[in-house]
Amino acid sequence: xxxxxxxxxxxxxxxxxxxxxxxxxxxxxxxxxxxxxxxxxxxxxxxxxxxxxxxxxxxxxxxxxxxxxxxxxxxxxxxxxxxxxxxxxxxxxxxxxxxxxxxxxxxxxxxxxxxxxxxxxxxxxxxxxxxxxxxxxxxxxxxxxxxxxxxxxxxxxxxxxxxxxxxxxxxxxxxxxxxxxxxxxxxxxxxxxxxxxxxxxxxxxxxxxxxxxxxxxxxxxxxxxxxxxxxxxxxxxxxxxxxxxxxxxxxxxxxxxxxxxxxxxxx
Amino acid sequence: xxxxxxxxxxxxxxxxxxxxxxxxxxxxxxxxxxxxxxxxxxxxxxxxxxxxxxxxxxxxxxxxxxxxxxxxxxxxxxxxxxxxxxxxxxxxxxxxxxxxxxxxxxxxxxxxxxxxxxxxxxxxxxxxxxxxxxxxxxxxxxxxxxxxxxxxxxxxxxxxxxxxxxxxxxxxxxxxxxxxxxxxxxxxxxxxxxxxxxxxxxxxxxxxxxxxxxxxxxxxxxxxxxxxxxxxxxxxxxxxxxxxxxxxxxxxxxxxxxxxxxxxxxxxxxxxxxxxxxxxxxxxxxxxxxxxxxxxxxxxxxxxxxxxxxxxxxxxxxxxxxxxxxxxxxxxxxxxxxxxxxxxxxxxxxx
Amino acid sequence: xxxxxxxxxxxxxxxxxxxxxxxxxxxxxxxxxxxxxxxxxxxxxxxxxxxxxxxxxxxxxxxxxxxxxxxxxxxxxxxxxxxxxxxxxxxxxxxxxxxxxxxxxxxxxxxxxxxxxxxxxxxxxxxxxxxxxxxxxxxxxxxxxxxxxxxxxxxxxxxxxxxxxxxxxxxxxxxxxxxxxxxxxxxxxxxxxxxxxxxxxxxxxxxxxxxxxxxxxxxxxxxxxxxxxxxxxxxxxxxxxxxxxxxxxxxxxxxxxxxxxxxxxxxxxxxxxxxxxxxxxxxxxxxxxxxxxxxxxxxxxxxxxxxxxxxxxxxxxxx
Numbered sequence: 001x002x003x004x005x006x007x008x009x010x011x012x013x014x015x016x017x018x019x020x021x022x023x024x025x026x027x028x029x030x031x032x033x034x035x036x037x038x039x040x041x042x043x044x045x046x047x048x049x050x051x052x053x054x055x056x057x058x059x060x061x062x063x064x065x066x067x068x069x070x071x072x073x074x075x076x077x078x079x080x081x082x083x084x085x086x087x088x089x090x091x092x093x094x095x096x097x098x099x100x101x102x103x104x105x106x107x108x109x110x111x112x113x114x115x116x117x118x119x120x121x122x123x124x125x126x127x128x129x130x131x132x133x134x135x136x137x138x139x140x141x142x143x144x145x146x147x148x149x150x151x152x153x154x155x156x157x158x159x160x161x162x163x164x165x166x167x168x169x170x171x172x173x174x175x176x177x178x179x180x181x182x183x184x185x186x187x188x189x190x191x192x193x194x195x196x197x198x199x200x201x202x203x204x205x206x207x208x209x210x211x212x213x214x215x216x217x218x219x220x221x222x223x224x225x226x227x228x229x230x231x232x233x234x235x236x237x238x239x240x241x242x243x244x245x246x247x248x249x250x251x252x253x254x255x256x257x258x259x260x261x262x263x264x265x266x267x
Numbered sequence: 268x269x270x271x272x273x274x275x276x277x278x279x280x281x282x283x284x285x286x287x288x289x290x291x292x293x294x295x296x297x298x299x300x301x302x303x304x305x306x307x308x309x310x311x312x313x314x315x316x317x318x319x320x321x322x323x324x325x326x327x328x329x330x331x332x333x334x335x336x337x338x339x340x341x342x343x344x345x346x347x348x349x350x351x352x353x354x355x356x357x358x359x360x361x362x363x364x365x366x367x368x369x370x371x372x373x374x375x376x377x378x379x380x381x382x383x384x385x386x387x388x389x390x391x392x393x394x395x396x397x398x399x400x401x402x403x404x405x406x407x408x409x410x411x412x413x414x415x416x417x418x419x420x421x422x423x424x425x426x427x428x429x430x431x432x433x434x435x436x437x438x439x440x441x442x443x444x445x446x447x448x449x450x451x452x453x454x455x456x457x458x459x460x461x462x463x464x465x466x467x468x469x470x471x472x473x474x475x476x477x478x479x480x481x482x483x484x485x486x487x488x489x490x491x492x493x494x495x496x497x498x499x500x501x502x503x504x505x506x507x508x509x510x511x512x513x514x515x516x517x518x519x520x521x522x523x524x525x526x527x528x529x530x531x532x533x534x535x536x537x538x539x540x541x542x543x544x545x546x547x548x549x550x551x552x553x554x555x556x557x558x559x560x561x562x563x564x565x566x567x568x569x570x571x572x573x574x575x576x577x578x579x580x581x582x583x584x585x586x587x588x589x590x591x592x593x594x595x596x597x598x599x600x601x602x603x604x605x606x607x608x609x610x611x612x613x614x615x616x617x618x
Numbered sequence: 619x620x621x622x623x624x625x626x627x628x629x630x631x632x633x634x635x636x637x638x639x640x641x642x643x644x645x646x647x648x649x650x651x652x653x654x655x656x657x658x659x660x661x662x663x664x665x666x667x668x669x670x671x672x673x674x675x676x677x678x679x680x681x682x683x684x685x686x687x688x689x690x691x692x693x694x695x696x697x698x699x700x701x702x703x704x705x706x707x708x709x710x711x712x713x714x715x716x717x718x719x720x721x722x723x724x725x726x727x728x729x730x731x732x733x734x735x736x737x738x739x740x741x742x743x744x745x746x747x748x749x750x751x752x753x754x755x756x757x758x759x760x761x762x763x764x765x766x767x768x769x770x771x772x773x774x775x776x777x778x779x780x781x782x783x784x785x786x787x788x789x790x791x792x793x794x795x796x797x798x799x800x801x802x803x804x805x806x807x808x809x810x811x812x813x814x815x816x817x818x819x820x821x822x823x824x825x826x827x828x829x830x831x832x833x834x835x836x837x838x839x840x841x842x843x844x845x846x847x848x849x850x851x852x853x854x855x856x857x858x859x860x861x862x863x864x865x866x867x868x869x870x871x872x873x874x875x876x877x878x879x880x881x882x883x884x885x886x887x888x889x890x891x892x893x894x895x896x897x898x899x900x901x902x903x904x905x906x907x908x909x910x911x912x913x914x915x916x917x918x919x920x921x922x923x924x925x926x927x928x929x930x931x932x933x934x935x936x937x
Contacts, residue, residue, distance in 0.1 A: 058515045079518035087516040094509045095369035096563040105288075106506050109517045114499060117288050117566070162517070316865045331895035334864055341893060342861035392819070404821040460703060461719055466817060466825055469857070476859045478823030479893050588859065595859055 002031040003198055004055060004085070004166050009064035011050050024050040026222040027064070032166070032200055037192045039213035040202040043243055047222040048202040049170055055200065056087045056168050082110035086164035090171045092155050094143055100154045101139040104129055107161030129157040133187055149180030153187065160191070166198045173208060185212055210234055210258040218242055234258050240266065288564065295567050299574035306581045307351055311343040313585055315592035341479070349475045349483050349542060350584045351577035354549055356490045356539040358576025359497055361550030362569050363532040366504040367525060368434050375536040375550040378441030379417045382448035384540040385471060387413025389452050392467045393459040407482060407541040414537030417444055422529060432525040473546035473599030475584050486542040493535035496527055501565035508565070546580065546599045548606025553579050555613055675780060678727050679736040680718055681758045683917040685710060687773050690918035691785040698730050706911050734779060762854055765834035769916045770794070789918060796921030797841055800928050803935045804843030810931055812844035813868035813899065816855060816914070821887050823860060830856040834916040835874070842928035844870065864894055870931055871899035873907040876914050906930050
């Protein structure tokens, strides 16, 4: 069942002084199935972050609509939409010294009235979210004192505290080392399986996408090139189309998923 | 702890079942509120001359001839109330500006509102205007107008239609306007007579001796309006303080919150400066001290700063009028002497 | 003895004859010579009077009080430029304005070819500049102690510097006698404790400046039969708080203003003082405003100023 759907959405960032704005996303239609783990792949500047923001409701599409379970996102109050869709941004740099628990509790905001304070139930959900990302022991630590991997897991916990149906992640492992990457990857896979959270992840790491996603959407220069199951979409032709790179795509027995090994650049 | 694919264990049972925010908020308001009330009660009893409290409260003596009562109710009480109002306004405006600019070093005067207010006051003091605006003397009225002008210019520069305000542009516009208005102030002083220059300079040092309740009553509605707008913002400020996109995704109208924050904080600052002149350091020292004590959650920091700001200024003014009695130190100098070294210490600590 | 006197007379007669002879030939020449000598003598005297070259004195004054003095001692015709804050006597309105304490336009002043420039005592660098240009300067110093005496001394020194000693002396005598008249008119009367307000933000009680126990205002008040309520603070101006004013409780309150502020109504905004109801001056309605340069400029009209204050404090002494 298509749960989160972007219909023919387009967006162009306004450029100061230039008469014509540069289009970031052009007429992309993307239907995300409930329970799936979709990867948005493409080179830098292909529009995956912009598409993600439109699907989260942060940006309003210049044309086209985004629907959630059939209802247009634009018709819903942001608060209501936020109870179903949560966003994990690429980097989080708080301006003030919040603790991990305070940041996770902010995920309860869509469920509270504007001036309502969190109650015991909210606190329990926050603790559970921290627990599920393995960061409960960091609850009272200042966020800025945590390592990169710990921070990312706290931010994911914060998004989970929203109790969303869909989690949109923007390059969640971009700034992490190999070990932390696998940590976060395992976490996300588990959450997807056990908590029934639909995941959409923008990334440029092909191998990561191959290991985590069952569905892939390929974007280049704001346009959707392919959308389908990982096995169908992740081909050498696709890699060449996206990155101008000749690569070797193989099923890797030990890891259990496709791997992409770059061979050389074309052109 | 390495996270593998296994499900987490059940939550440990020794976690607090009740969220800390409610009890912390109640405790903080009670504590700072008590401090504020205590200082407002104590301060009128202290002054450059000693008064007999019994005589002052003796209702059998006609008020017009009761010197002690006159000193208590006309000279000291308005001063203390003005101090509490201005202190609360500047401290809370400081918190909001710091959230808006995502910078704990911002002050209510960073964006040029105070410079505009000072320029307005300067022009009237030096050009000798006597146009009154209702119950307001011309100097506060001109000061308010100048502040409004500065805020309007900064707002116009930093705003696009339905676009999120760029904090960079906001900061640059504000700092530039600050420098520009400060230069104009110096120029106006240069053209003025020596006596007027001295009076103008004295105004810039801050003066809580407002002489009656009228100026306070005039400034009160503005500060109350700002306070009402402040009351609905702390949660949104928290979310925006972590990440702007996440805040938007969670239902915060970031652009609208920024505009309301700018408007209300500028309003509070303008009213405070129009009432008592630009008294510095409250807007930065008080929020920082409060954060050191209660954490950074704006829902606690904002009300606590308002209360502590009131206390801070009332006590500073008390010191200002008693330390070197009968000579009175301008209150802006006292807050600077306390605030300056503290601020330097803060910077050293951060480094 | 007779023979000697006879020969003396004879010798004189002879000389007289010779002179008469000489005179009949060169008397016109002699007369001309005498006229020339007389003119030369007068010119030399003039040159000795004038401070510099043999031209008519040209004076520039940067100090309004001194400008008044110059006109009062008859040197008014010699004033070629005044300060930006001058407006008395009326003749100054026609003269060019060349700045004052902070911003004297030295170029413009020099272009007017002055022979004497009156500067403030603190304008050291400006004074040095004029000295380098070969222009004489008159240094005006404002005193806090014995201020009135200082003003009279200034007038005397000004007279010497401009060659109007006689008129200066006359003015000093006149001022001294007028001040004495005021003193005598109020002698023996009770001296009310007086507050002299010299500045205040309009329509409020904020930013109040009063005359302290030093300076010419305080001395004028004393001559006028009043006692400064801030006599103990030996400064020219004091900025008291409301509390201090209530505590000092003056019996009389005078606001001194140079000009009536524009748009003001008769009586001004003195009603703001009603807030401090316990002050005797307010209770007994002894709050007044005195307007005019003569009460705020330490110049030739000091005696008029003192009289104005005396009339305000002791109206019945001048019936």
